Amino acid sequence: MSLSCLNTFFKIERGIFLNEIKEIIKHHQEKRDLSRLAYQSAWQFLIYRLSLDKFFEDVNFVELHFPREVARELEELSKFLNLKKNEREKIGNETKEEIVLYRWLRISEVYFRRCRLWNEEFVGFVSSIVHMFLASRNHCEEIHYQCIISLYASTGNKAVKVEDLLKGKAIDAVLEEIHRPTLNDRITNGCLRFFMNISRRLKEDDYDDNNNNDDDEKEDEREKIKKEIFEKLEEEGYEDAVPSFHELIDILNRYYYPFLSLDILDYFVNA
Template sequence: MNEMIDEMDKEEFKSVFTKELINKILNMIEERKICLGNTIFLLKHAGYCAALKNEWSRCFEESSLNERFEAMIIEEEKKKEEKNEKLLVDLCECYALLGENDIFSEVLSIIVPCLLKVASKKEGNEETQKEVEMALPALSNVNAYYEMKRDLYLNEIKETMKYHQEHRNLTQLSYQSAWQFLYNRNFFFNELESVIVNELHCAREAARELEELSRNVDWKKKGGEKMNKEETKKEVILTRWIETFSIYFRDCRLRNEEYICLLSRIVQIYRAAKGNNGVISILCIQSLRTASDYGVVKVEDLLKSGAIDAVLEELNRPTLNEDMTNGCLQFFTNVSERLNEKNKDEKEEEERKVAKMEMFEKLEEEGFEDIITGFHETFEFFQRNYDCGLSLNAEDYFVNA
């Protein structure tokens, strides 16, 4: 059965793992047609495959088995004697992997310490490594809005990451999952930014991972050709990185020069995926749009990284996607607004003026005014259909020197 799950594509997986199937599995457990241990093993593998496919659904949360597992986790944790640690870990992993972030807090207060203990193991044997590889994707699915004490997780996850950076012992999915878990916590603890940015070097590490992942994908495949299983896994992990950084650029406020390298890598992936992988190329543009919207990334970084060139390239394409166009227009609205905001700091004001002039020359050279004028009649369509903040005044898209 596990081999069958491995072979399923995203759509097949979604059609098979339904609420009805999971409720049927519970009935089979109660009728003693299948043992609980085999069920947990099967569903845990299914949850891990869901992470590998970047596919989540609410079918498990809405099933009766979800409630059964919640009760079992709480019951096992309360045992003072004869506690079955392996069963508790298996239940926590299964529950977290199959959930879609709406894990209720009493269970989370058990799951997080339990899985962090597993994830922080450093023994070199194969069995321990498999446990770590399962625990981290499960942790990455813990609700971003669930607030937990900083000392509950920071040291463990930080040491896990530092150990990997030194020994390269984790799979690419598990390493990305560790970062995703930490990014989710940053929503509550702004003081974590120094750890994320300066100690663990999030942008540098993400840029390195993206480079390695993209190098193992054949971007030049023709439209009808399918990617092999290994390429598909790389694509999914690459997608998870880009999605995570879209959230990160929105929430983080600590600037760092390493962002230029990361943005450059996203630009390279956009160019490689353009015309071959619509999902990834859209994600890249949306990530650049988010980066343009907040002060964590300077406009100078967008210039140096080639982000502005990439967005202009997209607008100059003969056939345009609506999502991409909306993202591109929002990008230039953000850049224009930021370049027209004067800074009190003398050095930053001088940098703004230089960036503004460079931006003006680039837009003029690429015929940006003609592009925006050409889109002017369709802005209302984007406002209505995308609920976006595009300006109907064409002059708002220009950077006036």
């Protein structure tokens, strides 16, 4: 309770907490004897504190398998989300499981923004958020929105490969979402931000400017991914969907996010 109630960005010297928090997390990974809220609170405390450092050290999260652990927790919590979907009228207010689930998504967003080391667990991590995004679509608006914000955060970080987002079905899920007739402004905003970043990532050079033997290989891989995404968007009618949002972009900029591009071409990936 104390860990979860401390102000989110209250800075504490890492020497005071780092080893002890890591031991708590490792202990639970071995014994599985903490409550969901207690375990999530330990991770939240660690990530928010370390996110305040000028140099975010991924080694702690690689060692503790943060992506794998979140994926496992979200999978478990999704069962309660589905239960609530079937019995919403009986339950009424949000369950404690939904609260913990939302908190996992919030710290996942911070992790996606700050991580710098690629991890082989990323694809499963992305897949778990995509699953939650789809599962919460019609009945848990805040969780649904936080999923798209977390996915958007991942697109802005070069440590998260576009290939990981493709393999994790994030692009498919957001593409499907943008065609829904009941799409609200917040989700529209999140979808447009997601695709704007994907487009930017595929148009720019994602490797170092200095020439080396890997440049051609990386460029070939980037072109392959661009072509696959382009064909997927074209097949699903993405180019027809995006211009329909053009008149909304000014409103979205005023109320949700001030940096959406007014140039429709910024949302398209050219093969």
